[in-house]
Amino acid sequence: MSTHDREDTRDRENQPPPDAGSPSDAGSCPDAAPPPEVGSPAWWSARYAARARRRSRPEGLSLEAIMRASLRIAADEGLDALTMRTVAERLDVRHTSLYRHVPSREALLVELIDHMLGEITLPEPAPDWRAGTEAGAREYRRVLLAHRALVPLLTRGQLLGPNALLARERGLRLLTGAGWPAGAGWPAESAVRIYLTVTHYVVGAVVLDTGGAARTPARRAAMSDLFAALPAGRHPLVTAHSALLGGPDGEDEFDFGLRCLLDGIAATREAR
Structure with a gap:
């Protein structure tokens, strides 16, 4: 079998059969709307509706x-x-x-991807918004690093599955202070911004910590050696701090960045 034939076979087996609800001829109904993009809000809406109609088979x-x-x-x-x-x-x-x-x-x-997010577990109740948000960020990172092969899928689109929506609900409940004394939580607009900012920070950090970008001890040592060998006249600070620049691992960088991020968020509240 040729390479082309193998690729064609793989393409066919990853598509639904004609009786699974897929159009057999895209040109047969020119006025029909195209199916929603997989993973889009419209796709998830149809997916939720289909799940509600489906009968379980124990x-x-x-x-x-x-x-x-x-x-x-x-x-x-x-x-x-x-x-x-x-x-x-x-x-x-x-x-x-x-x-x-x-x-x-x-x-x-x-x-x-949504199934993986179902592995996130958080202690409840959280003592306050900051401790809860920090615990959530660290738990999110732990689950993603436990499934490194899936990390590239995170950048394909918005996470809108049932487990992702549950995570949003928990995060917003924590930040808005639902069930806490009046004034203990953030205003709704701030809560949404904080949730999205921290979530995106975690995803960005994990993407850089996995795959070809992962900075293993050997790679960090090689970076330090490269920095130290640069012309000092052109890169005086890089060469002088070569060991420091190649030193921090992903864990150190994540901890520092998360603390700075939460410190900055807390400062905006104090300024109010």
Whole structure:
């Protein structure tokens, strides 16, 4: 089988069969609206509606089982190995049986990210907004680093699945001070800004800590050596501080950055 044939086979097996609700001929109905982009708000809205209509089958294949198998494949073999067929083989079922739960590989990846977010656990109740936000940020980072293979998927779009929405609810409840004495929480606009800022900081830090950007001890040492070997006349500060520039690891940088971020947020409240 040629490389082209293998790629074509893989493309076909990652698409829903004709009876799974996908159009067989995009040109047959020119006035039909295109399907929503996978992972978009419209796609998730349709997904939630479909879940509400679906009848459970206690003895049948479940989305939970598909997600668990997908996580194992991604961890063991990487994202490139994660296809509808490899998931079906791991579960010992026909790959066409997966389409009742996930209509395509792209949908599988979107669902997998949300499934991963379900592993986030937070102690309740939090003593205050800062301690709770810091604990949430560290727990979010822990879960992402535990599933490094999935980190590249975080930049594909907004996280709008059920576990992501639950995380938003918890974060906003903490920041607005729901259930606390009056005045203990942040105003709604500030709470939303804080939640998004801290969440985006965590994602950005994890992206830089994984994949080709990960700064292992060997890479940090090599960076220090490179800085030290630069022409001192042109880069006097970089060469003078070469050991410091190559020294901090991802954990140190994350801790420092998170403290500075929360210090700055707290200062805006004091200024009010």
